[in-house]
Amino acid sequence: KYLMKNMHMNAPKFNGVTDYSKDRVTGGQIPLALDEIAGRHDRIMEKSEQLKQRIAEKKTLLGEAQFIMSKKKGLEQQIIYLRDVMGFNLKQVASELGYSYQHIRRVSSKIKKCYNHATNVRHCS
Structure with missing residues (x-):
């Protein structure tokens, strides 16, 4: 959602005249291209999957430790x-x-x- 919002945040609002004579977007924010958004999304999803796998491994180890300590x-x-x-x-x-x-x-x-x-x-x- 953040990436999609970032892509469209500086799109023209069509409620006034756009000044194309300026070299940069005002406000210091630059809209992201769709391919950059897709790349970031893929990296985020890959990291998310890695973290989910680590969490599952740690839960397994915690369960084993709890079982051993309870005995x-x-x-x-x-x-x-x-x-x-x-x-x-x-x-x-x-x-x-x-x-x-x-x-x-x-x-x-x-x-x-x-x-x-x-x-x-x-x-x-």
Whole structure:
């Protein structure tokens, strides 16, 4: 729609006299030719298809990650799943898992510290 509008935006309005003595279109806007519009449209559609494919791949990977994380039995894994995948806040996580909020907050903080120091993850336990 934008491209078609751009093509016609500077077309004569036929409600006055057009001055053809000027070298450029006033207002700084130049109408696009139909072949340029078609080329831009094709590039936009190609990029759109690529992005749709990437979104589908990422949704598949997210689904697999959610399935794997939901099967983990350790407390840290359950906290990560509920907090990061399901979007629960720590009070909801504590309620869901049957632990106190303070305990879940401590464990969650420990997990975040381990993630922040990724080179030392194997020392986090």
